[in-house]
Amino acid sequence: MSSSDFAPKVMKAIRWHKAFDIRVESVPVPKIQDPDDAIVKVTLAALCGSDLHIYRGHGGVEKVHISGHEFIGEVTELGANYGSHSQGRPELYSTLKVGDKVVSPFTVNCGECNVCRLGYTCRCPDGLLFGSPVLEGGQAQYIRVPKAGGTLFNLSDPKSWHSGLSHEMKKTALAGIADSSLLMLSDILPTGVFAALQAMNHPKVLPALTGRPWPSSFFPGDPSASMALEDRALTFAVIGLGPVGLCTCVSLLDMLSAQSVPFQIVAIDPVESRREKVMAVYNKIDEAGRGTGKFVAQSIDDAKNTVKTWTGGIGCTAVLEIVGNTSAISLAYDLVRPFGAIVSVGVHGEPQMPFTGRQLYNKNVSFDFGRCPVRVMFPMAFDLLVKRQDVFGGVGGPDSLVDRIVGPEEAPEMYAQFEQNKIGKVVFDMWK
Numbered sequence: 001m002s003s004s005d006f007a008p009k010v011m012k013a014i015r016w017h018k019a020f021d022i023r024v025e026s027v028p029v030p031k032i033q034d035p036d037d038a039i040v041k042v043t044l045a046a047l048c049g050s051d052l053h054i055y056r057g058h059g060g061v062e063k064v065h066i067s068g069h070e071f072i073g074e075v076t077e078l079g080a081n082y083g084s085h086s087q088g089r090p091e092l093y094s095t096l097k098v099g100d101k102v103v104s105p106f107t108v109n110c111g112e113c114n115v116c117r118l119g120y121t122c123r124c125p126d127g128l129l130f131g132s133p134v135l136e137g138g139q140a141q142y143i144r145v146p147k148a149g150g151t152l153f154n155l156s157d158p159k160s161w162h163s164g165l166s167h168e169m170k171k172t173a174l175a176g177i178a179d180s181s182l183l184m185l186s187d188i189l190p191t192g193v194f195a196a197l198q199a200m201n202h203p204k205v206l207p208a209l210t211g212r213p214w215p216s217s218f219f220p221g222d223p224s225a226s227m228a229l230e231d232r233a234l235t236f237a238v239i240g241l242g243p244v245g246l247c248t249c250v251s252l253l254d255m256l257s258a259q260s261v262p263f264q265i266v267a268i269d270p271v272e273s274r275r276e277k278v279m280a281v282y283n284k285i286d287e288a289g290r291g292t293g294k295f296v297a298q299s300i301d302d303a304k305n306t307v308k309t310w311t312g313g314i315g316c317t318a319v320l321e322i323v324g325n326t327s328a329i330s331l332a333y334d335l336v337r338p339f340g341a342i343v344s345v346g347v348h349g350e351p352q353m354p355f356t357g358r359q360l361y362n363k364n365v366s367f368d369f370g371r372c373p374v375r376v377m378f379p380m381a382f383d384l385l386v387k388r389q390d391v392f393g394g395v396g397g398p399d400s401l402v403d404r405i406v407g408p409e410e411a412p413e414m415y416a417q418f419e420q421n422k423i424g425k426v427v428f429d430m431w432k
């Protein structure tokens with residue numbers, strides 16, 4: 001008799017049926033379908049802004065499925081490809097064990113193909129999004145993780161993943177961080193770091209950072225030109241202050257605080273409670289983490305005036321767009337300077353882009369669009385999570401990222417409240 005004979009056959013799951021129709025139901029516990037699969041017992045799962053696209057019925061989804069792509073849990077079963085015979089494949093195929101605590105990126109990635117090797121793991125040809133019609137989600141008591149050896153992070157064995165911290169520091173940090181905080185590593189924190197990293201490393205931001213005008217900024221050895229500090233001032237706008245927007249602001253501040261360039265950030269959201277939360281978070285961060293720049297949270301109209309005043313009407317060096325709708329991307333275009341960059345991590349639906357090629361030409365705008373490759377952003381996100389436990393550690397405070405931890409029965413109500421901007425980050429304890 002194998003251990004799986006004792007495993008439960010049915011489980012509780014939060015399932016999407018149709019637009020605005022979320023139900024808590026009993027469904028079969030998933031089984032291993034492929035030798036690369038792992039089954040994970042989910043301890044906590046989170047509700048995310050991008051779950052709202054399916055919740056609202058956008059994107060042509062019809063299939064009833066388990067929701068959610070953010071989860072943390074414990075391995076309960078492994079396919080036949082796990083064990084010491086799997087040398088030469090991603091490390092977890094030979095080291096992952098039943099009982100290990102794991103957190104998963106929100107997409108599957110094989111870790112073995114050219115796309116994954118280049119670091120673009122969110123676009124792995126074998127990639128699938130959890131909590132979508134193609135793969136059951138994490139808002140359930142158990143989940144099947146395909147290609148788990150290339151996808152999961154083993155929190156029980158911090159040697160198995162790289163970080164800027166030493167092994168001992170990782171172990172100590174992990175012992176002190178709550179699961180509700182580690183859960184943010186599945187999507188929102190890596191995505192925030194991804195947005196900030198792309199903006200800070202954009203070729204059009206380089207002149208300010210290097211002190212050399214474009215294109216000397218590409219050639220570190222070129223002594224021909226340098227710029228006055230006042231010309232190097234960086235102006236950033238962050239559009240959308242939901243949970244990912246908050247993570248983006250914290251990450252951007254962390255990166256800027258390590259630079260010796262003047263900077264100013266306007267964080268924008270029409271919802272007052274979100275602006276209040278981002279300011280509470282900002283005020284909690286110590287001076288070393290905030291840097292010496294300006295940081296304000298404003299409504300759309302106020303922010304337009306602020307950018308005009310700060311930049312003499314020229315516009316932002318870069319705009320980080322975290323929402324993914326037409327008005328947010330229009331605002332990004334309005335706020336960005338000529339030769340500026342727009343980084344967009346929001347999921348865009350209909351209607352299509354609200355500007356023409358000619359408008360982009362007339363401003364020399366660069367765009368970086370798309371999903372975060374969580375797998376490769378994980379080390380930076382983990383280090384920031386450890387460093388900023390002051391804002392990522394708590395639950396329910398005016399300055400904490402996670403608003404509530406609730407049982408699955410509250411899911412229909414939590415989806416509705418989240419959709420109406422009445423609540424921030426919600427975590428489901430699937431066993432409550």
Ligand SMILES: [Zn+2]
Pocket residue numbers: 048049050051069070106187188
């Ligand atoms: Zn998410």
Ligand SMILES: [Zn+2]
Pocket residue numbers: 109110111112113114115116117124125126
């Ligand atoms: Zn791959």
